[in-house]
Amino acid sequence: MRPAMRSIAATLAGLLASATAWAQPDMPSKVPIAFDRYYDSAQLGRFMRDIAAAYPDLVTVRSIGKSGEGREMLVAIVNAAKTGADTDKPAMWIDGNIHGNEVQAGEVVLYALWYLAKSYGVNERLTKLMDSSAF
Numbered sequence: 001m002r003p004a005m006r007s008i009a010a011t012l013a014g015l016l017a018s019a020t021a022w023a024q025p026d027m028p029s030k031v032p033i034a035f036d037r038y039y040d041s042a043q044l045g046r047f048m049r050d051i052a053a054a055y056p057d058l059v060t061v062r063s064i065g066k067s068g069e070g071r072e073m074l075v076a077i078v079n080a081a082k083t084g085a086d087t088d089k090p091a092m093w094i095d096g097n098i099h100g101n102e103v104q105a106g107e108v109v110l111y112a113l114w115y116l117a118k119s120y121g122v123n124e125r126l127t128k129l130m131d132s133s134a135f
Contacts, residue, residue, distance in 0.1 A: 027118050047114075048061050
């Protein structure tokens with residue numbers, strides 16, 4: 001490695017070593033979920049329903065049909081109903097598990113659902129966003 005490159009690499013290494021890592025604040029959830037593993041379709045569906053049961057004023061789960069292999073296809077709607085119907089608000093669609101070999105997508109969608117639900121009324125910015133939008 002050339003001296004200039006070595007100097008840049010050393011500088012970056014020093015910056016990274018001294019950097020403070022910022023993470024999302026730990027907020028309690030009514031539904032404990034470990035995000036250190038992959039879940040199968042039935043487990044993902046169970047967690048979605050558990051979240052909807054724990055946050056009934058915010059989350060609704062609906063079946064929109066069956067997959068080619070007969071698995072139920074679920075949609076979770078995150079909406080603060082007290083501020084209006086989900087169909088009357090701008091919305092963000094988050095999906096996963098479109099392709100069977102992309103297993104991490106289910107966890108990403110589940111995490112988004114879980115984090116939004118547990119953030120409502122706790123995280124001011126997300127609460128305002130959920131009051132004015134649907135997911």
